[in-house]
Amino acid sequence: MKQKIWLILLLLLLPLTMSNTLAQDQLQMPSWELGWDEDMDGTYTLELSNGDDIDDELIIFIDNQRMSDLNIELTIEWDSSDIPIDLDYPESLTVSGSTNESISIMLKNENGYVYERSPNSSMTISVTADEMSFEQSTSNQNIEADIAVPEVFDLVPSATSRGEKLFAGSFIEYDFNIENMGNSDDAVDNPMVSIRSCPHLDVEGFDELDGQVISVGQNFQAKLKITASTAHPDRACEVTLSIDSSGNQRTSSVIIEIEVTAVDSTVEDSSQNNNQDSQSDDDSTELTEASSLPFLSFVEIILVLFAVNIILLRRR
16 A cells, blocks of 8 residues: 555656756756857958058857846957957847847057057957846856958158269269068069159169068168269259059159259350360461461572572673
8 A cells, every 4th residue: 555655656746857857957958149240260350441440340149049138248358468459349238038139349449550460470359248147147158269460561661862962964872761661571563763854864773672572670771873964954853762562552652852953054165265265276376387388488489599590690
């Protein structure tokens, strides 16, 4: 009789035990999920705006599979502190039941990008979502991604005078510098010289910069020879030196002004007059000598005739 009673009790308790087990399994199953809205398996490269400012957006999602609301607090961390990037994202949010909500993480730097970071060196961004209940974290999830800065190409040219004066028929030298202010090695493309108002001016050595590789942080220096022809007048010449970046095809230019001093015209006139005077003197001398030759011959002829007459008179 007692065995039958125990068997009946076991049969009555078995459904309760199974229901409790199922309830525990349901509680242990994930009821919400944190993830990236795009494929972040590789390294994500940030985007630039205005040439040197970071302006990008990462999207995460929270999928609430519950029927009730989900209260979440977000925390984002970098593994590097040398990138001055501001993050803008909601630190707390509520996700309604049975919804999948997207959250935007804005990454910005509007003060000029710091190019000391190499694009080949990635950093990790970590996003943690804590489920909050009565200001206590009851569960949390974490996702990470590798982030890299983009390649930045920035060649900055400059030209320095040596303080020499340029005269017509001579030349001077200029120092031309190219500094790589980007975060990647670059090369010079399409070096061009534009000379305004001075057709008799020439710049030598600038074409040789084509293909020159400039390393990160390097300040490359070259010498330019600027020549003015002998016919160059007094004039202020404007010379524009332009180079293209091989990395982004951006053109950078520097303008220099050169004063050319012509040869003094009064000195040329006086030298020409002196030459003409000396030539006139030489001509007159030649004429005098040429005219004296016939005179001497005539005198000699008279003397000969006089001598012949005397001899003839004596014989008579």
